[in-house]
Amino acid sequence: MAAWLALSLSLPAPGAQPSPATAARLEAAVTGAHRSERDRSRDADRHPTETLLFFGIRPDMTVVEVWPEGGWYTRILAPFLRDNGKLYLATGKADARTRDEPGGLRAQVVGNPGVHGVPVFTVLDRGSYDIAPAGSADMVVTFRNVHNWMAAGFAAEAFRAMYRALKPGGVLGIEEHRAKPGPQDARARSGYVTEAFVVGLAESAGFRLVAASEVNANPKDTRDHPKGVWALPPSYALGAAERARYAAIGESDRMTLKFVKPAGPAPAAGK
Numbered sequence: 001m002a003a004w005l006a007l008s009l010s011l012p013a014p015g016a017q018p019s020p021a022t023a024a025r026l027e028a029a030v031t032g033a034h035r036s037e038r039d040r041s042r043d044a045d046r047h048p049t050e051t052l053l054f055f056g057i058r059p060d061m062t063v064v065e066v067w068p069e070g071g072w073y074t075r076i077l078a079p080f081l082r083d084n085g086k087l088y089l090a091t092g093k094a095d096a097r098t099r100d101e102p103g104g105l106r107a108q109v110v111g112n113p114g115v116h117g118v119p120v121f122t123v124l125d126r127g128s129y130d131i132a133p134a135g136s137a138d139m140v141v142t143f144r145n146v147h148n149w150m151a152a153g154f155a156a157e158a159f160r161a162m163y164r165a166l167k168p169g170g171v172l173g174i175e176e177h178r179a180k181p182g183p184q185d186a187r188a189r190s191g192y193v194t195e196a197f198v199v200g201l202a203e204s205a206g207f208r209l210v211a212a213s214e215v216n217a218n219p220k221d222t223r224d225h226p227k228g229v230w231a232l233p234p235s236y237a238l239g240a241a242e243r244a245r246y247a248a249i250g251e252s253d254r255m256t257l258k259f260v261k262p263a264g265p266a267p268a269a270g271k
Contacts, residue, residue: 018053022053022057022058023049025059025080026049026057026059026080029076029077029079029080030048030076032079032115034075034079034112034115035076039075042072042234042251045218045233046072046216046251047216048073048076050213050215051216051256052076052077052173054211054215054256054258055139055141055173055258057141058085059081059083059085061081061085061086061139062085062132062137062139063077063081063137063138063139063141064088064137064139064141064162065077065141066090066131066140067124068090069091070105071108071109072143073141073143074087074089074105074119075108077141078115078116079116079117081117082116083117087119088120088122088131088165089105089120089121089122090121090122090123090131091105091122092123092124092148093125093126093128106121125154126152126153126154126157129157129158129160129161130161131161131162132165133165134164134165135167135168136167137165138171139172139173140162140170140173141174142173142175144176144177144252144254145176146174146193146201147188147192151187155201156205162205167261168262169260170260170261171259171260171261172202173258173259174198174255174258174259175216175254175256176193176198176254177191177229177253177254178193178194178217178223178252179192179193180224181195181196182194184197189228190223191230192229195212198255198257202257207262208261209257209258210258210260212258213257214256216254216255217254218250218251218252218253218254219253220248220249221249221250223253225238226238229252231246232252233246233250233251
């Protein structure tokens with residue numbers, strides 16, 4: 001095990017344990033009737049309650065979800081933050097087009113303010129990095145997206161954008177498909193990324209790793225599939241003939257990392 005990971009696992013999670021009220025409100029958002037059976041069916045693989053509590057979320061926070069895509073986590077975050085917090089949804093440019101179509105994410109969210117409140121939509125993509133006002137967010141979260149930014153060639157800029165959006169002391173929560181330790185393909189063509197590479201990206205932007213969780217680990221995932229992570233559910237890229245095999249494995253093995261933005265200036269770009 002790499003020295004940085006051994007150190008991170010030895011650190012206690014910063015901050016107090018979640019209050020009973022916070023835990024109850026989050027559980028209400030996860031179990032709410034507004035979530036479809038399709039969404040709920042993935043809770044056993046994605047552990048949303050445990051993951052968000054590990055990050056230290058509270059209902060009075062300003063939170064940025066980066067690349068929500070279909071809105072699986074949005075449908076938990078928005079009700080949780082509706083009354084006392086604020087939610088920014090920073091989509092990619094392609095998602096910014098589809099989110100506004102009938103039935104898209106904006107229609108789902110804006111069409112039901114009694115459940116979702118009024119999230120603010122922004123964009124994170126090449127050349128567009130203003131995901132929230134600088135220094136305004138208590139937390140930024142993103143789920144299984146680092147490999148996408150690597151493939152598009154702007155992962156470093158994405159991490160700097162998340163750093164700028166956070167207040168000093170703010171939290172960055174990352175969940176990502178976890179590659180075996182070793183050399184990293186810079187474009188992450190398999191969809192898997194090493195923990196060391198993710199930590200390096202975050203530290204280069206100025207973040208400090210404070211804790212790592214195995215809540216989203218999957219020891220059944222060998223991480224060497226044809227067509228990479230997309231062989232597994234929910235994509236099943238190898239088709240019906242292999243579906244039962246990959247359904248038995250479940251969703252990918254994932255890292256769950258918690259970073260903080262320390263006080264002081266960020267490193268210069270490229271450092």
